[in-house]
Amino acid sequence: MTITADPVLSAPPPAPADTPTQRPARRSIKLGMWVGVAWLAALALCTLFAGQLSFVRGYDTKLKVGGKTGRYNIGPGTRAWMGTDSSSHDVFARCIYAARITLTIGVLATVIGLVLGGVLGIICGYYQGWADRLGSIVTDSLLALPPLLLALLLVYRMDDLNKEYSWLHWLTREWEITLTLGILAIAPFARIARAQTIALRDREFVLAARSLGAKSSRVIAREIVPNLIPAMLTVAVTGLGILVAAEGALAFLGLGVQRPLTWGKMISDGQRDLGRAWWATIFPCMFLFLTVISFNLIGDRLARRFDIREAAI
Amino acid sequence: MAGTGTAHLRNAADTLLRVENLVVEFPVGRTGLKVNAVSGISLDVLRGETLGLVGESGCGKSTTGRAIMQLPRPTSGSVSFEGKELTSMGGDQMREARTRMQMIFQDPISSLNPRRKVRDIVMEPLTIWKRGTKADRDQRVDAVLEEVGIDPQRAAESQPHQFSGGQCQRISIARSLVLDPSMIICDEPVSALDVSVQAQVLNLLEDLKARYGLTLVFIAHDLAVVKNISDRVAVMYLGKICEVAGSDELYRRPAHHYTNVLLSSIPVPDPSIAVQRHPIEGEPPSPVLPPPGCRFHTRCPAAEDRCAAEEPQLREIGDGHFVACHFPVHGGDAPVAVRSSSSAG
Amino acid sequence: MSLNVSQAATRDSGDPLLELRDVKTHFRTPRGIVRAVDGVSFTLDRGKALGIVGESGSGKTILSRSIMGLLPPKGAIRSGSIKFEGREIGNLGRKKMRDVWGKEMAMIFQDPMTSLNPLMKIGKQIAEPLKIHLGMDNTSALATAERLLQDVRIPEAHRRLSQYPHELSGGMRQRVMIAIALACGPTALFADEPTTALDVTVQAQILDLLEEQRKDRNMSLILVTHDLGVVAGHTDEIAVMYGGQLVEMAPTRVLFANMKMPYTEALLQSIPKIEDPSHTRLMAIGGRPPDLVNPPRGCRFAPRCPYVREKCENEMPPLEPAESPGHVYRCWYPVGSPEYLEFKERNEQAAAAGADVPVAIGGAA
Numbered sequence A: 001m002t003i004t005a006d007p008v009l010s011a012p013p014p015a016p017a018d019t020p021t022q023r024p025a026r027r028s029i030k031l032g033m034w035v036g037v038a039w040l041a042a043l044a045l046c047t048l049f050a051g052q053l054s055f056v057r058g059y060d061t062k063l064k065v066g067g068k069t070g071r072y073n074i075g076p077g078t079r080a081w082m083g084t085d086s087s088s089h090d091v092f093a094r095c096i097y098a099a100r101i102t103l104t105i106g107v108l109a110t111v112i113g114l115v116l117g118g119v120l121g122i123i124c125g126y127y128q129g130w131a132d133r134l135g136s137i138v139t140d141s142l143l144a145l146p147p148l149l150l151a152l153l154l155v156y157r158m159d160d161l162n163k164e165y166s167w168l169h170w171l172t173r174e175w176e177i178t179l180t181l182g183i184l185a186i187a188p189f190a191r192i193a194r195a196q197t198i199a200l201r202d203r204e205f206v207l208a209a210r211s212l213g214a215k216s217s218r219v220i221a222r223e224i225v226p227n228l229i230p231a232m233l234t235v236a237v238t239g240l241g242i243l244v245a246a247e248g249a250l251a252f253l254g255l256g257v258q259r260p261l262t263w264g265k266m267i268s269d270g271q272r273d274l275g276r277a278w279w280a281t282i283f284p285c286m287f288l289f290l291t292v293i294s295f296n297l298i299g300d301r302l303a304r305r306f307d308i309r310e311a312a313i
Numbered sequence B: 001m002a003g004t005g006t007a008h009l010r011n012a013a014d015t016l017l018r019v020e021n022l023v024v025e026f027p028v029g030r031t032g033l034k035v036n037a038v039s040g041i042s043l044d045v046l047r048g049e050t051l052g053l054v055g056e057s058g059c060g061k062s063t064t065g066r067a068i069m070q071l072p073r074p075t076s077g078s079v080s081f082e083g084k085e086l087t088s089m090g091g092d093q094m095r096e097a098r099t100r101m102q103m104i105f106q107d108p109i110s111s112l113n114p115r116r117k118v119r120d121i122v123m124e125p126l127t128i129w130k131r132g133t134k135a136d137r138d139q140r141v142d143a144v145l146e147e148v149g150i151d152p153q154r155a156a157e158s159q160p161h162q163f164s165g166g167q168c169q170r171i172s173i174a175r176s177l178v179l180d181p182s183m184i185i186c187d188e189p190v191s192a193l194d195v196s197v198q199a200q201v202l203n204l205l206e207d208l209k210a211r212y213g214l215t216l217v218f219i220a221h222d223l224a225v226v227k228n229i230s231d232r233v234a235v236m237y238l239g240k241i242c243e244v245a246g247s248d249e250l251y252r253r254p255a256h257h258y259t260n261v262l263l264s265s266i267p268v269p270d271p272s273i274a275v276q277r278h279p280i281e282g283e284p285p286s287p288v289l290p291p292p293g294c295r296f297h298t299r300c301p302a303a304e305d306r307c308a309a310e311e312p313q314l315r316e317i318g319d320g321h322f323v324a325c326h327f328p329v330h331g332g333d334a335p336v337a338v339r340s341s342s343s344a345g
Numbered sequence C: 001m002s003l004n005v006s007q008a009a010t011r012d013s014g015d016p017l018l019e020l021r022d023v024k025t026h027f028r029t030p031r032g033i034v035r036a037v038d039g040v041s042f043t044l045d046r047g048k049a050l051g052i053v054g055e056s057g058s059g060k061t062i063l064s065r066s067i068m069g070l071l072p073p074k075g076a077i078r079s080g081s082i083k084f085e086g087r088e089i090g091n092l093g094r095k096k097m098r099d100v101w102g103k104e105m106a107m108i109f110q111d112p113m114t115s116l117n118p119l120m121k122i123g124k125q126i127a128e129p130l131k132i133h134l135g136m137d138n139t140s141a142l143a144t145a146e147r148l149l150q151d152v153r154i155p156e157a158h159r160r161l162s163q164y165p166h167e168l169s170g171g172m173r174q175r176v177m178i179a180i181a182l183a184c185g186p187t188a189l190f191a192d193e194p195t196t197a198l199d200v201t202v203q204a205q206i207l208d209l210l211e212e213q214r215k216d217r218n219m220s221l222i223l224v225t226h227d228l229g230v231v232a233g234h235t236d237e238i239a240v241m242y243g244g245q246l247v248e249m250a251p252t253r254v255l256f257a258n259m260k261m262p263y264t265e266a267l268l269q270s271i272p273k274i275e276d277p278s279h280t281r282l283m284a285i286g287g288r289p290p291d292l293v294n295p296p297r298g299c300r301f302a303p304r305c306p307y308v309r310e311k312c313e314n315e316m317p318p319l320e321p322a323e324s325p326g327h328v329y330r331c332w333y334p335v336g337s338p339e340y341l342e343f344k345e346r347n348e349q350a351a352a353a354g355a356d357v358p359v360a361i362g363g364a365a
């Protein structure tokens, strides 16, 4: 509502303005969130209980036509809802299994980004001065490089390290990708944590705690972190969607996980034969797309709920 | 000396707080300019005394209060509290010293952490300093909550937003009391409250002061409120002190032209009194580029050439009445300085 | 301004500008019905200034919003009659109210920081209503805007037209708000705590400005505030609200000279006065304002009144006229009555004996 609408109301009345014009928008955001939640819940259930569900075939089950396997021998239909891929596996089943690894990578990477970025951001925002300058150099340089280039560098570097040092044997491709995505996520998380900490730092209850003689660590743990949580969770949900998509992009560049497949790897494998068997690419794409969108819708709703400005993200 | 002088400082034995030439500057982005929030203020407060600090919004009252607490540390100047110099103290010593002085803030609601229970908020200082046993602490917190008129039971169950503004202010007062401080800095503790609640809080502060022998620094922009609670009042304008006097004396015989303006702006709750107005036009100048000489000369009705050229120093014009003005309302013009005035604003 | 000349003619008929009869505004909430405004009646003449005073939560804002038709759409139940220039406006829809807003009634709010659109230049914000309501073209709207800024004493008015709100101080922004409200020459201006967010010096300037503009434009002013001091020097009449009800109303001088309601007296005594020596004990009103879901059965002030008797707790006092014309109050034992004096003496003796009466610091308030 602005002056253009009615001059007297040059300001919206302080009471939560619930004008008719705003209502549909608010409702559609709410609806969007529930659609997102429904999709993610269904996906999570199928993924967790894939072994027990009769409509999900085994990961390695091959579908035969006339007793023989064959490249893309079945299109979408009643036998295989989403057809089969180049090695006769059911695309639907593989999409479900791929969700496991894709989401695990996404969640772990988010946690890494959240924790490291959060700590970095809080330190920068709280101590300011040289700590802030140092932290800003780190985040700025992380943000300055094109993310995919950075990811490529990181993954190749870790590949080398893996070969060089035997104690790094656990560093499989999955972990490499998780760590890489986690590192990429540090900068955005650090930024928002820093902005929020600076805002909170000058709030009077934080000053009050400091004037009581509380140590910095206590002020951060008791006064700042609890008030950061809503914002950070919101960003984490939106970020999870972005990281899932980023994993797809990495797979497309040939940095995929070998087995089990991820959606990204499925898409990059299938796209060579797009003309012949569109289903092997389109369906994983759909899964990826719906998941990313769902996270975004939920993130949007949370951001509105907690009143977090997008500029900060 | 570039400040407004230290003539008004007393050399009493029971001085609790002594601030000399306090300067606080904030950088303006990366422009190299700075906000001259506080420019050379000197104050002293005796044990058991209430010092009022008045002035317009943005004149640096809160900044002064916070600089006394070393939150953040001032740019320069000295703050001595209970005989110890705070500005050179290390971190741990400073944390210890802060328990002896407390601060209450303007916005009662935002000075309490919204995500914690009220009782825990009041308990926090005792927890930080691990004072006494758990039972001692519980007892102390209950006693203080009762004292300020908050039901301890309800405080244990509720978060700050479940209390009214006046109650939140009582809760912050309780929190500031549990450690038994010797001084409380009250930064506009009643500005956000209704008149009737304001009276409750002012009365409460007076009672607590008597009971605990507290020393108060009371910051406000309302001269009537300040007068009611203070023994001595310092008037601030744009980061400097204009006038210091006992509160009754200041009201009876204001000497600085700015004090006059402030006094005549107070709404009088009696329509039969015709207020004699000393209106001033315009807004206070920016603290980034404060006017040279007397900082008030751009709006002062009595300004002369000398005011823009030379900064007035605080000087005594009556018993305990100090003014920084070349041509005050009363008390005689300031003698022309012997030295050439090289003082910067 | 030319528009004022044409409107002034219609303004001088005899009947009151604003007439309220038994106005009620209740809110449906999970806790029950909140009786925010509970049966308010009064009349206001053209060109007069009315102050509405009362504690926080007494219903001042909701009353002025009810008159302006600016209630939140959710859960508000409104009844009673509101006549403006003889026309019933209480039941007009938002669409019809649009013609009334700005031209007939305008409002300025408490917080000048959030009341202006931060992304629109000052000039445009003032010109917009002129274009919509008065059909001015861009050039003349901007010229009028500049004149309005001069009217509200903003220096360098021309330059300010192209500034954004954040470039102005709080006092300046409140002046701009006043300029916007005055733009279409309203007959009545509602100011809801216009100076609460401002400094004392700026407050004095803004109040003087409102008074001057009211006189120049022969406009009515409704000034809402919790501070009796603010309204004393700037209004013709004062209405005191308590717990959603009108508890006393009188011409300003009469009210201060001869207040009847113990609540009005308490409100006045709680203000620190500059003439009193420092450390004068303030008279605070103990306790808390009434719960508007379950208000007290009798007098709403009874739980906090130092002169309360049994009758007060059981029967609601009616709004009765006092000796002087235009003075009404709602109290069984008004200030100056024998019962009042008896209890006053009792309270004073008790206070001398050390009890914290008559008006204690609010106990478990």
Ligand SMILES: Nc1ncnc2c1ncn2[C@@H]1O[C@H](COP(=O)(O)OP(=O)(O)OP(=O)(O)O)[C@@H](O)[C@H]1O
Pocket: B026, B027, B035, B036, B037, B055, B056, B057, B058, B059, B060, B061, B062, B063, B064, B221, B287
């Ligand atoms: N952290 C900061 N960074 C930059 N400038 C600041 C900061 N804190 C205060 N200032 C500036 O310093 C000046 C003094 O501010 P201060 O808050 O002390 O004023 P005040 O007298 O307390 O005003 P008010 O009555 O509005 O609280 C103002 O111009 C303000 O903008």
Ligand SMILES: Nc1ncnc2c1ncn2[C@@H]1O[C@H](COP(=O)(O)OP(=O)(O)OP(=O)(O)O)[C@@H](O)[C@H]1O
Pocket: A015, C027, C028, C029, C034, C035, C036, C054, C055, C056, C057, C058, C059, C060, C061, C062, C063, C072, C075, C226, C292
């Ligand atoms: N939308 C609403 N729903 C329910 N109750 C409401 C609503 N708006 C206001 N109220 C209640 O109505 C009562 C009167 O509120 P109002 O805002 O008019 O008070 P006020 O006198 O203006 O107080 P203040 O000085 O704090 O502005 C309050 O108790 C408030 O809680």
Ligand code: SF4
Pocket: B256, B257, B258, B294, B295, B296, B297, B298, B300, B301, B302, B303, B304, B307, B312, B324, B325, B326, B327, B328
């Ligand atoms: S020194 Fe000059 S400008 Fe300053 S207050 Fe005194 S007369 Fe006014």
Ligand code: SF4
Pocket: C261, C262, C263, C299, C300, C301, C302, C303, C305, C306, C307, C308, C309, C312, C317, C330, C331, C332, C333, C334
């Ligand atoms: S009616 Fe009774 S309780 Fe109410 S104000 Fe009058 S004396 Fe007090």
Ligand SMILES: [Mg+2]
Pocket: B061, B062, B063, B187, B188
């Ligand atoms: Mg301040």
Ligand SMILES: [Mg+2]
Pocket: C060, C061, C062, C192
């Ligand atoms: Mg209100």
